[in-house]
Amino acid sequence: MPSVPFAVPDSGRPVPPSLWRDRDFRRLWVGQTASQLGEHTTLVVLPLFAVLTLDAGAGQLGVLRAVGQTPVLLLALVVGAWVDRWRTRTVMVLTDIGRTLALGAAAMAGLFGWLGLPALFVVAFAVGALSVFFDVAYQACLVRLVKREQLVRGNSALEGSRSAAQIGGPALGGALVALLSAPTAAATSALFFGLSFLSIRRIRRIESIPEHSERPSRLGRRIHEGLRFVVGDPWLRAVCLASAAFQFSFAAVMTVYLLFLPRELHLSGTAVGLALAATGPGALLGSMLAARLPSRFGHGTVLVSAAVLGDGVFLCVPALGGSPAVTVPVLLLAGFVFGTGSQLVTVTVMAVRQAVTPNGMQGRAAATITFVGMGLAPFGSLLGGFLAQEWGLRTSLLVTAAGMMLSPVLMAFSPLGRLGRKLPASHDDVS
Template identity: 80%
Template sequence: MPPASSDVSDSGRPVPASLWRDGDFRRLWVGQTASQLGEQASLLVLPLLAVLTLDAGAGQVGVLRAVGQAPVLLLSLLAGAWVDRWRTRTVMVLADAGRALTLGAAAVAGLLGGLGLPALLVVAFAVGALSVFFDVAYQASLVGLVERDQLVRGNSALEGSRSAAQMAGPALGGAVVSLLSAPVAAASGALFFALSFLSLRRIRRTESVPERSEGAPRVWRRIHEGLRFVAAESALRTVCLASAAFQFSYAATTTVYLLFLPRELHLSGTVVGLALAATGPGALLGSMLAARLPGRFGHGPVLVSAAVLGDGAFLWVPALHGSSAVTVPALLAVGFVFGTGGQLVNVTVMAVRQAVTPDGMQGRATATITFVGMGLTPLGSLLGGALAAEWGARTSLLVTAAGMLLSPALIALSPLARLGRALPEHL
């Protein structure tokens, strides 16, 4: 039975009275939620396993995180060019299958006693590479499923599920590592990716792709077209710069944070997972607010205020000492505020990016922003590990957290800060 609809769009496609009545959107939402659960769990399991089980040092943790983030720098632009030439659903299901097999193999290696640091590096790189393709594809896929005026609501729903994954994934990963074993933790991530694979394969709507002809641009030319488009569009150019500043500092901050919690505050793996999971409820709130606040106060003011609120929250963490009754609630509060502000920024920026980008450029625009915005994260992780080894975790955490405030400063000085209530076509 076709989804209930109350209108027909200019493109002739039925517009559901509610996104939740659209079966294909629900399948995308379920698949993306399961995928994010697997990804968030694995992001915590690997470094936490290195710290608590393999007794990895600060430099080794930085290297492990850098290896997992390196595919963003190496593969984002290529992923964007491929996504614009293939069905996004095909890219997503293949990425899910690959990640499920990779983590499944890690679970088997762990059961056989072979899951050491070299194996973790291989797994981190493989999962990171496949995640790059999945993330570019799922962001581009929404444009083909909903109408322009539904982008904010659609992104709010998808980012809300990502928020829930940020809450449940780290908590699950930390608990499984602490209570069971690393192989079981790896297996749980593989199961989530398998669930995503099954859900996304059930999407029924036919997705059109550009025809491939002998005269079609080569991959590198298509990558160049994406880079040139983003560079020429002031809104996207600002998003790239602000994202790069944030992601670099955040990668350094997170590396130090993962050392600071167990070693300076003496928190267990379960509590560390809960501290990281606190961003989930905040991000869920941020997703709901993002569906309302930009239309009421303007996209620009929401972007600036949310970025300052979220990024500034981590400045309180270096003041904490010991595993006292105050420390854990304070960490939960910091995570909640960071998640709320960060998600407000994510959803609002995503809607702006989708609105100003033509359909045939969605994958490459997403990939270019990912490449520029997150390409420096491996260097940030290495810097965080190096600073922690040289200065200690507390001082390093204060320095790297302060660096995160460069991102809202760049937004405040750009045309993005002046965006009104309506989504722009270009700036």
Template identity: 80%
Template sequence: MWRDRDFRRLWVGQTVSQLGEHTTLVVLPLCAVLTLDAGAGELGVLRAVGQAPILLLSLLVGAWVDRWRTRTVMVLADAGRALVLGAAAAAGLLGALGLPALLVTGFVVGALSVFFDVAYQASLVRLVERDQLVRGNSALEGSRSAAQIAGPALGGALVSLLTAPIAAASGALLFALSFLSIRRIRRGESVQEPSQERSQRLREPTQPPSRRPPRVWRRIREGLRFVVGDTSLRAVCLASAAFQFSLAATMTVYLLFLPRELHLSGTEVGLALAATGPGALLGSLLAARLPGRFGHGVVLVSAAALGDGAFLFVPALHGSSAGTVLALVAVSLVFGTFGQLVNVTVMGVRQALTPDGMQGRAAATITFVGMGLTPLGSLLGGFLADEWGLRLSLAVTAAGMLLSPLLMALSPLARLGRTLPARRLLVD
């Protein structure tokens, strides 16, 4: 697999792009909190605006990606994010980088990230054989873990030690480097008309074009029906929705709790967040072995419970001592390890059960259902922080993440064994 030049180019580009994304995810909120003195409600709005494209665009993007070359989608998304962040950096140098500019930047970067993320998940299936999907996912998720190590630390340090424009410019540079790597992929991609769409066209040869529903909406419905019709994929959606909604609320409070309740500097905040990366790297390595040894269902439920439960220890911390920072690092390490183990295992389950022509739409549908509520979660986190205070709000939102392993334990996912079932075929 590593001998394949195109896979290496995808891996390098995805790694650098994820580094830019994780840097930006820290830079924009910290700019609002530390530079613009944004309150809990304003931070909730900023995070919600950046997450809104997941709800608004995921299904459309999934339908489009299945009809486009994934290389083209990723290259355009990288170029767009580099330009937008470059413009934000220029605005900052001119003294015009206020909260409205951050809101616009967050929305556009979030929208283009939806395109990139759906496309790179579909691209792996088109580049490697099915029996190499687990290894390929482990490599790509491992690179994302490495980005999680450096991204938050880089973003926190740049905002704290230098300036917000330089922090934004660093993200633009990383997206530009990803653009240069992915555009060198040379392997052609065959984008075939799905059997359902083709059979419907053949059954209705005389139907006037004006009476047909637009093709993109028909393809979106096919993706929704496929995911809803598979009990395992449906459970993935529900568990993901519960987790992502609670995580969005938790992280909104968490980003305020660290600097204002524990009085940590931007660099210390970045260090605490970056500790998720080494854990995620370990989780990617474990994902290549544990499901085949203990069973996919056991791994999913137990890893989700351990990883999500780690955040319950954070509200008990006080002060900005070295012990507090080390405790936060430990929490992030555990969360990253078991969270990534769940991510890679779920991705393998989804890819194994989904036909090639449905990969983009299945990924987008799960993203839409799973992460579509994150804007509301971010708003809820900001509201609770204002009404209940940071410490109580963090305890409540962190406890909400445990709904995810509970839902998986009550679903067919918990019964998945050491080998995954054969993928379900599309029928005309």
């Protein structure tokens, strides 16, 4: 689970200039920022276009979101094994080109009136599939670009860029769909991916890809190695379980939420975008806090407390009603709290994962955890759409929000909940 918070985990002071002066790290950061901004804009543009323009029902919205999330289930493990053997710069550049073309084609189709639900399904799947490649690659790229002791700092910087995208992306996407058109919004997202391409392609450092034997192991064997490594590690196993519980429930929550805001609270597309964007400033705060709280109070304490606070705030949303002048400020506060808690969890968990994972297993470990966690998201989206149809929006939102509380419970009763102020030691390197 905002401006640029470069912070040292044990002091909260700005990151030493050595990291920011690294041109290749800076190019990665710029590309990641642009890519995440395009991705978060797209995540709002496509559902809002379906709901506000095509009058999609709850079931159709659930299917649309599930289609965009299915590539994680289908591709994550294969991508992880593949990325470990290739230069991450090449992978990210190619995926940026692909997403630019996909959204550019959607914009053109929309201008000619051809952008219906079937076309949205195709675009959502294509962007989702390419994003799987990019997300696994950039996580592995960081490990190859910076030293181990800079991982938390680097993650804080990259997660800060994602938080910046959470501020601008939803608000921009909602405003463009409401004030202009879906094709214009799609074209804007395509431009962001194009900017990411231009930045990342300028990375010049030659990556130290882990050495392999003369005869590369088969893809299935490499996937099995990644699965076995994650399952055999108590910290990573706990991360998988907690992530799966959260992503399943959160996907259901967001499907209902995207219907609840315009249809139950009668908010405009712009107001919906602002409500979703409120997670961004909270994520900025969470990113900065993640650089100092774990070393002060312990990683386990921070993980569980942040998850309870961030996930639990959604339990209050179903009670909202009345004038937008009242509901919108409350939604902004709820989004801010959720963003703070979820970002604390995201940065801390990523640092734990990278600390215990050897360089040669980074891509497969990230992909395995993504597969287990995000792989359940399509089913959560479908469940959210089904519940909204059968039970109504308020009841469905309350039930799915309650399901999110399973994640902090699983962390509390796992080795993650007992982690102290120091990160666990790394395993021996593997090929």
